[in-house]
Amino acid sequence: MKFFVTLDEIRDPDHPAVGGKAFALSRLKRSGFRIPHSICVPAWVYDAFVEESGLRERIMLELNRKDLKEMRWEEIWDAGLRIRSMFLTKSLPGKMEASLREALDFHFPQNPVAVRSSSPQEDSATSSFAGLHESFINVHGAQSILDHIRLVWASLWSDASLLYRQELGLEVHRSSMAVLIQELIHGACSGVLFSRNPNDPSQVVLEAVHGLNQGLVDGQIEPDRWLIDRDSKRIVFHRAPERKLHFVPLGSGVRAVHLPQNLALSPPLEEAQVQSLLRLALQMEDSMGSPQDVEWTLHGESILVLQSRPITTLPSGSEKDQRKWYLSLRRSFENLQELRQRIEEVLIPAMTGEYEAMTALPLSQLPDGELAREIEHRQEAEKKWTNVYWDEFIPFAHGMRLFGQVYNDTMRPADPYEFLRLLGNSSLESLQRNDRLEKMASMVRQQKDIETLLREGRYLEAPSEFVERIQEFMNRFGDLSCPVTGVVQCTQGPDGLIRIILELARHPRESTLSAHQDAVELQKNFLSVFEGDELERARALLDLGRASYRLRDDDNIHLSRMESLKIAALMEAQKRLEIQGKLDLDGPTTEKIKKSFQEIPSLQPFPSSTRSSPQTPPGVKPRQLVGQPAGPGIARGRARVIGHSSNLQEFTHGEVLVCDAVDPNMTYVVPLASAIVERRGGMLIHGAIIAREYGLPCVTGVPDATRWIETGDLVTVDGFLGIVSVGSQSITESD
Amino acid sequence: MIHKNPLREQLQELLMSQRLAVLSTHHEGQPYTSLVAFAATANLSPIVFATPRTTRKFHNLKKDHRVALLVDNRSNTEKDFNEAIAATAIGVAQEVHEKESPELYELYLTKHPCLEGFVRSQSCAMLQVLVHKYLVVNHFQNVFQLKVVP
Numbered sequence: 027m028k029f030f031v032t033l034d035e036i037r038d039p040d041h042p043a044v045g046g047k048a049f050a051l052s053r054l055k056r057s058g059f060r061i062p063h064s065i066c067v068p069a070w071v072y073d074a075f076v077e078e079s080g081l082r083e084r085i086m087l088e089l090n091r092k093d094l095k096e097m098r099w100e101e102i103w104d105a106g107l108r109i110r111s112m113f114l115t116k117s118l119p120g121k122m123e124a125s126l127r128e129a130l131d132f133h134f135p136q137n138p139v140a141v142r143s144s145s146p147q148e149d150s151a152t153s154s155f156a157g158l159h160e161s162f163i164n165v166h167g168a169q170s171i172l173d174h175i176r177l178v179w180a181s182l183w184s185d186a187s188l189l190y191r192q193e194l195g196l197e198v199h200r201s202s203m204a205v206l207i208q209e210l211i212h213g214a215c216s217g218v219l220f221s222r223n224p225n226d227p228s229q230v231v232l233e234a235v236h237g238l239n240q241g242l243v244d245g246q247i248e249p250d251r252w253l254i255d256r257d258s259k260r261i262v263f264h265r266a267p268e269r270k271l272h273f274v275p276l277g278s279g280v281r282a283v284h285l286p287q288n289l290a291l292s293p294p295l296e297e298a299q300v301q302s303l304l305r306l307a308l309q310m311e312d313s314m315g316s317p318q319d320v321e322w323t324l325h326g327e328s329i330l331v332l333q334s335r336p337i338t339t340l341p342s343g344s345e346k347d348q349r350k351w352y353l354s355l356r357r358s359f360e361n362l363q364e365l366r367q368r369i370e371e372v373l374i375p376a377m378t379g380e381y382e383a384m385t386a387l388p389l390s391q392l393p394d395g396e397l398a399r400e401i402e403h404r405q406e407a408e409k410k411w412t413n414v415y416w417d418e419f420i421p422f423a424h425g426m427r428l429f430g431q432v433y434n435d436t437m438r439p440a441d442p443y444e445f446l447r448l449l450g451n452s453s454l455e456s457l458q459r460n461d462r463l464e465k466m467a468s469m470v471r472q473q474k475d476i477e478t479l480l481r482e483g484r485y486l487e488a489p490s491e492f493v494e495r496i497q498e499f500m501n502r503f504g505d506l507s508c509p510v511t512g513v514v515q516c517t518q519g520p521d522g523l524i525r526i527i528l529e530l531a532r533h534p535r536e537s538t539l540s541a542h543q544d545a546v547e548l549q550k551n552f553l554s555v556f557e558g559d560e561l562e563r564a565r566a567l568l569d570l571g572r573a574s575y576r577l578r579d580d581d582n583i584h585l586s587r588m589e590s591l592k593i594a595a596l597m598e599a600q601k602r603l604e605i606q607g608k609l610d611l612d613g614p615t616t617e618k619i620k621k622s623f624q625e626i627p628s629l630q631p632f633p634s635s636t637r638s639s640p641q642t643p644p645g646v647k648p649r650q651l652v653g654q655p656a657g658p659g660i661a662r663g664r665a666r667v668i669g670h671s672s673n674l675q676e677f678t679h680g681e682v683l684v685c686d687a688v689d690p691n692m693t694y695v696v697p698l699a700s701a702i703v704e705r706r707g708g709m710l711i712h713g714a715i716i717a718r719e720y721g722l723p724c725v726t727g728v729p730d731a732t733r734w735i736e737t738g739d740l741v742t743v744d745g746f747l748g749i750v751s752v753g754s755q756s757i758t759e760s761d
Numbered sequence: 762m763i764h765k766n767p768l769r770e771q772l773q774e775l776l777m778s779q780r781l782a783v784l785s786t787h788h789e790g791q792p793y794t795s796l797v798a799f800a801a802t803a804n805l806s807p808i809v810f811a812t813p814r815t816t817r818k819f820h821n822l823k824k825d826h827r828v829a830l831l832v833d834n835r836s837n838t839e840k841d842f843n844e845a846i847a848a849t850a851i852g853v854a855q856e857v858h859e860k861e862s863p864e865l866y867e868l869y870l871t872k873h874p875c876l877e878g879f880v881r882s883q884s885c886a887m888l889q890v891l892v893h894k895y896l897v898v899n900h901f902q903n904v905f906q907l908k909v910v911p
Contacts, residue, residue, distance in 0.1 A: 083839040090843035090900065646768050649896055651902035749902055 029125045030065045030207075032133075043068040043202035044587075045144030050314065050334045057313045059306075060330045062140075063209040065133050069146055069202035071122065072179050078114045083319040085109055086181060086198045091748075092707070092727060094188065097504060099352040100708035101727055103427065104654065106185040108273060110203040113180035115190050126175070128688040129205070129250040130168040137209050138164045138275060143181060147194045151650050156487070159187040159203070163240060164210055164275040166237040171207060177435070178205045184359055189349045211330050213323030215294035220337055221307040222256075229262065230254045230307050233241040234294040237272035239321060239332075242279050246358055247271055247282070252294045252523065254304050254487060266293055277560050282360055295324075302329060303518070338365040338417035347655030348587060355421050359567060362425045366573050369422055371412060377584055378669060380407055384591045389598045394610035397599055401619060404592040411588050424576025426710060437556050443709055448548050450567065450719055456690040456712075457719060459503050459698055466495050467530035477531065482525050496520065502592060506694060507671065526694065533679040534695055535720075552642050579715055582690045596623045647758055648734040648752045655748035656709050657717035657724030661701040665739045668692065682743055684735050688713030696720055701743035703750050717745075768907050769805070772895055775807070775846055776801035779875070784810065785823035785891040793821055799830070799871040806848060806892035806909045809857070809865050811880050812818055819886060828890055830835045846899045852892040852909075865889060 028554050036044050036052035044052070046067040055061045088105055097105070119124070143159035160181035162174045173346065182188065182203040187196060195201070212592045217234035228351045233242060233249035241247030248267035250647035255329065269290045271282040295303070303322065304330055310318045314334065319331040325639025348563065357365070391398060394404040426449055469492050472474050477489045486493060505520045600617045602609055609616050666677050668685040677683070677695040685692070687706040696702070704713040717724030722744030735741060735752060742751040782799045785792060795818045797810040808830060812819050822828065833847035845884045866887065870877055877884055895907045 083842070086839065086903065087842055205778075507789075643768065645908040646909065647906045648904070649906050650898075650902060652900065652902040747902075750902075753906075 027121060027125060028129075029071050032065050033061065035328050036066065040068070042146050043070055043204065045069065045146045045206075046335060047142060047144035047333050048204060048206045051206070051331070054310065054313065054331055058330055059310065059313070062292055062330055063133065064331065065129060065207050066144060066625050067126065067175060067205040067207070069204040070204075072182075072203045074122065074180070075176075077118075078119050079407075081112055081116060084112055084165070085118065088112075088182075089188075089198065091654070092729065094191065094679075096729060097708055097727070099185065099189070099348075099355075100711060102188045102397050103185040104707075106183055106188060106429065107273050107427075107434070108442050109164045109183040110177070110180040111211075113176045114173070114434060115440065116176075116440050117236065118176070123172065125157075126172060127168045130171050134171070134207070134209060138166050139171060140206075140208045140210050141165050141171060141178055142208060143178045143207040144206045145182065145194075145205065146197070146202060152744060158184070158190055160184065160726075163238065163280050164582050166278055170278065175205050175207075179203050186353055188283065189352060208332070210275065210326050211323050213238065213316070213325045214554050215629070216321070216323040216332075217294070217390035218304055219307045219320040219322060220317070221311040221320070222337065223253060224337060225416065227317075228256055229716055230304055232295075232300060232303055235272060236269065236285055237274050238280055241271065241282055243321070247273070250295070252295075252300055254300065256304075256308065259301065259304060261297070264293075265712065284436055286323070292342070298538075299580060301325065306331075306357060315528070355424050357421060357424050357428075359428060359563075359570070362422065362428065362570055362574070362584070363417060363566070365422050366570060367420060368578065370573070372641040373418060374584065377411055377414075377588065381587050381591055389595055392598075394602065396614050397595065397602075398609070398619065401595045401599060404588075405622070406586050406597050408585075408592050411585055413683070415581060416583050419577060423573055423578045423710065425570045426578065429571030429574070429596075432564075432567055432674050433552060437552060444548065445571070446709070446718060447545050448552065448677050449571050450545065450715075454576060454690075454715075454719070455580040455694050456716060459499075459583075460694055461497050462495070462503075463527060463694055464529055464697065467494065467534070468526060468529050469495070470531035471534065472531075475561075477528065480528055483521070485520065485524055496523070499523070503694075506675065510620060511598035516684070522672070525675055529677070529679055533698065558610075575715070578710065579690050579712055582712070593626055596626065599623070642733060649732065651728050651734060651750045651752065652707065653703070653725040653731075653748045653750065654707055655724075655745055656704075656711075656726040657702065657722055657745045659701070659721065659723035660743045661723045661745075662742045663700040663701075664739070665735050665737055665741045667737045669732065673737075682741050684731055684737075684741070685713075686732050687711075691715070696722065701725075701741075701745065703728055703731050703741070703743060705729065712747075768897060768905055771846065771899075772848055772897060772907065773803060773804055775834055775848055776805065779832050779834060782808070782810070784818060785829040785831070786818050787825065788817070788821050793817060798873050799832070800869045802868065804909075805895065805907075806852065807865070807889035808852075808892060809869050809887060809889050811869065811876065811885050811887050813882075813884050813886060814886050817840045822854050823867065828852060828854045828857060830890060841902050843901075846897065848898075849892065849896045851894050851896070852890045854888045854890045856886050857889045858887070862887075862889070869878060869881075 031040070031044065031124040033048070033052040033055045034051060041049045044066045048064070051061050051064060054507070077083070088108055090099070094102070095586040118126070128234060140161060140163045145159055155263050159716065160178055162177065165171050165174050172223065173706040182201060187194060215234050215236050216233065216239035218239065223229040223231045232254060235242045235247050235249045242249045250267065251262055251265045253263040254260065267600040272289070273280045275280055306319065306322070310320060310331070317337045318334050320334045323330050323332060367597045369718055387400065389400070429449070434442055434450070437444070454567050473489070476492055479485060479488050485496060500520065500523070506523045506526060553561060553564055561663050600623050601607060603620070609619070609671065661682070663682045665682045665684045666681040668674060668675065668683065674692055677698055679698045680700050681698070682701045682703060683695060683699045684703045688702065688704055688711070690712050691714065696716050697720065702713050702717045702722055702724040704726045705728055708714065711726060716727055723743045725743055725748050726746060728750055739752050764871060772829040779796055781796055784795045784797045787793060797812065799808050799810040800806045830844040830852070831843055831847060835841045857865055866880065869887065870880060880887065894910045896904055897907065900903050
């Protein structure tokens with residue numbers, strides 16, 4: 027049995043089986059266009075694979091864990107990662123593998139190839155979703171090509187595909203994927219042609235870069251751009267960018283490297299070549315019967331067509347459609363490295379500098395007018411840094427995802443989240459805070475008289491070393507009475523902090539943070555796979571992943587400190603209003619300050635859910651709720667449902683933390699908790715990160731967790747399977 | 762999805778649509794299951810079924826009237842993992858007679874007219890299960906409990 031077809035063998039009825047990309051290339055080849063040597067693994071091979079391996083059912087189970095509409099992008103990304111891991115760890119059926127291996131050895135004995143998706147849903151005239159599925163460039167040898175075929179298949183279920191599932195008509199039972207394997211042509215320059223400019227149909231658009239066109243296609247390299255009049259063949263516009271990089275095949279993959287000086291100064295195409303490409307665009311449009319979007323490369327004197335599809339663009343969607351933004355979070359290694367440098371060397375120091383300057387300002391000594399100006403200044407600073415958080419800090423979180431993907435591709439672990447064990451223990455701010463709490467608890471444990479003083483509300487009479495620690499803690503992290511790090515006396519004063527210290531003192535943790543003993547071994551195994559340049563890159567990627575993991579938690583604490591300084595200024599104004607009855611300001615300014623104070627969002631109760639939470643129907647009780655396993659282990663305890671920051675201070679040892687969304691500002695109670703349950707889903711969110719740091723069972727993505735579970739409910743958290751059982755296991759019990 | 766209050770409606774639909782249930786009894790601690798044709802009222806309780814008096818299940822029920830009944834809508838395909846609903850009714854069974862409870866006989870025979878001869882035979886008993894609560898499983902692992910008000 028033959029599990030592939032050559033381009034010459036493809037006929038019109040084969041279109042659905044070979045997908046848009048392979049079908050278009052076969053037509054162009056028959057019409058005489060030069061195409062790199064290619065074969066296609068049709069979609070029915072995908073079907074046979076998922077059927078025989080049982081993957082179809084597993085994909086269905088994964089995607090039906092929760093209504094996709096209710097999943098956040100992070101959860102969709104997680105689902106895509108788990109499905110990718112299923113494809114990676116399932117080998118091809120024997121006959122299929124033997125046949126494909128033979129074909130690959132015959133057609134591509136020495137040459138590196140590109141392994142491209144050719145989805146039957148993609149590239150049709152009515153819907154073009156170029157780029158939603160994966161393609162891999164510079165793949166060597168039959169084994170690696172076979173692995174990459176499975177990765178292309180898996181990309182049918184990538185986060186990008188799942189986000190656009192409606193437009194793609196994605197269905198587990200119907201959807202399928204063909205794969206195009208194409209000889210890699212290392213062209214001197216490459217690019218993209220639009221036979222009709224979408225903004226001006228009288229023009230052809232031509233973009234070109236030196237080397238491979240990877241950087242152009244994913245937006246990393248700005249190309250030279252020409253607009254050419256279709257009738258007169260005249261170049262009406264040429265934009266020459268600053269040319270710095272080009273993509274070349276390197277190792278197994280492609281890399282951006284600096285352009286030699288002579289290439290950097292010259293456009294990738296001469297005028298005659300521009301004209302040849304213009305002719306090619308017009309001929310292809312003629313041949314295919316519709317305007318075409320063509321990827322090409324120039325090899326010697328020949329222009330080769332790499333792929334061609336009808337011109338369409340991703341639907342722009344409404345303003346509420348955030349999918350493009352989500353997809354923009356998937357960034358390249360180079361881009362993330364630049365981002366890291368900017369965050370670590372520019373943004374965090376600038377932010378720290380700003381809040382240190384604000385902290386040094388004696389608010390109580392400012393005249394009312396200056397206080398009003400300071401409030402405004404702090405409000406603007408908070409707004410500015412919130413924007414930075416969304417635009418730069420959040421995208422940097424993709425660093426750990428990128429590391430995870432490379433780790434899984436390389437190591438193929440049974441647990442697709444094994445990579446997190448290498449990233450953890452990276453001295454998170456929240457762990458440093460918890461460490462200080464533990465040190466104070468340890469003092470209380472050793473000196474019983476401190477405990478007595480604390481219980482009697484006389485902490486100021488404790489030994490000076492303890493009082494200094496408390497005050498230093500409050501200066502940096504606040505008194506824990508607010509859901510904002512750094513706010514002192516938000517509602518109740520230091521009583522909450524002292525209560526938590528007493529509770530921690532009563533229940534010493536056995537060596538916490540021991541979950542990473544195997545990290546050294548995992549790191550050694552991972553790095554041992556690489557050599558030379560690749561080893562350096564793997565090390566750099568691991569380092570990037572760790573920085574990304576750290577910032578994912580720290581950024582909220584940094585931002586929260588900024589917010590706390592604004593709150594402190596507003597509280598000072600509020601205090602003066604209460605004492606003096608008025609501020610020495612004009613009416614509107616006073617009103618504005620009063621309003622701002624009332625509207626401080628973090629002083630409001632935690633939102634119970636982003637959606638409306640109707641009342642629990644009478645007589646109905648949950649017995650078992652399913653989420654995502656986000657921290658391994660099983661624990662049982664009474665639930666403490668967090669609806670307000672004051673609930674955190676009531677937290678007692680052994681309780682299960684149940685909340686809508688764990689914020690690093692809340693995680694000081696985690697050393698007391700036996701498990702964590704969260705409505706918000708994902709494996710890389712704060713709740714999951716901190717649970718793993720403390721080795722606690724954790725289940726995230728439990729729909730309406732805070733609605734179904736009540737404080738005091740007995741819950742069993744199964745962090746292996748992602749199941750939360752509520753109530754007693756006994757069926758005869760009267761609950 | 763069991764979110765607002767569709768649990769009751771979902772159960773009613775399940776009980777109306779299904780013809781057979783798995784009855785669980787026990788004999789001295791040894792569990793025993795049987796497939797029975799059942800009918801349920803819109804109030805979700807009682808559930809009625811008929812059985813010959815000579816059967817093991819009837820014998821077991823005379824010793825201990827506590828039962829569990831499983832009703833589900835599985836199709837025996839892989840879709841079941843996501844789409845099937847299974848409900849376990851927990852309650853107690855007791856025999857009823859047509860004279861005192863003609864409506865239960867009518868309910869049963871309307872659903873299973875082909876069983877008329879069986880039901881009217883002298884050796885056949887009609888039992889009603891007074892349900893205390895249901896445990897409903899959907900989406901493979903989600904489990905909710907509904908208490909039935911008598």
